[in-house]
Amino acid sequence: MNKLTLQDELTEFLLYNDGNGDIxxxxxxxxxxxxLSQVKIAQLFGVQVPAI
Structure with a gap:
């Protein structure tokens, strides 16, 4: 059985902001x-990682 790494699965990286760099x-x-990673989801919704 072949194992895929994160790098094999996810190829494009995107970065969004509101123009002011705030978001x-x-x-x-x-x-x-x-x-999104669990850390990024937590940051997006303003909660701690265990809430994800």
């Missing part, structure tokens, strides 16, 4: 789906 969301795009 920043780092995402990965894979097969038309945006992915």
């Amino acid at each position: 920043r969301v780092e995402t990965y795009l894979h097969n038309e789906t945006l992915w």
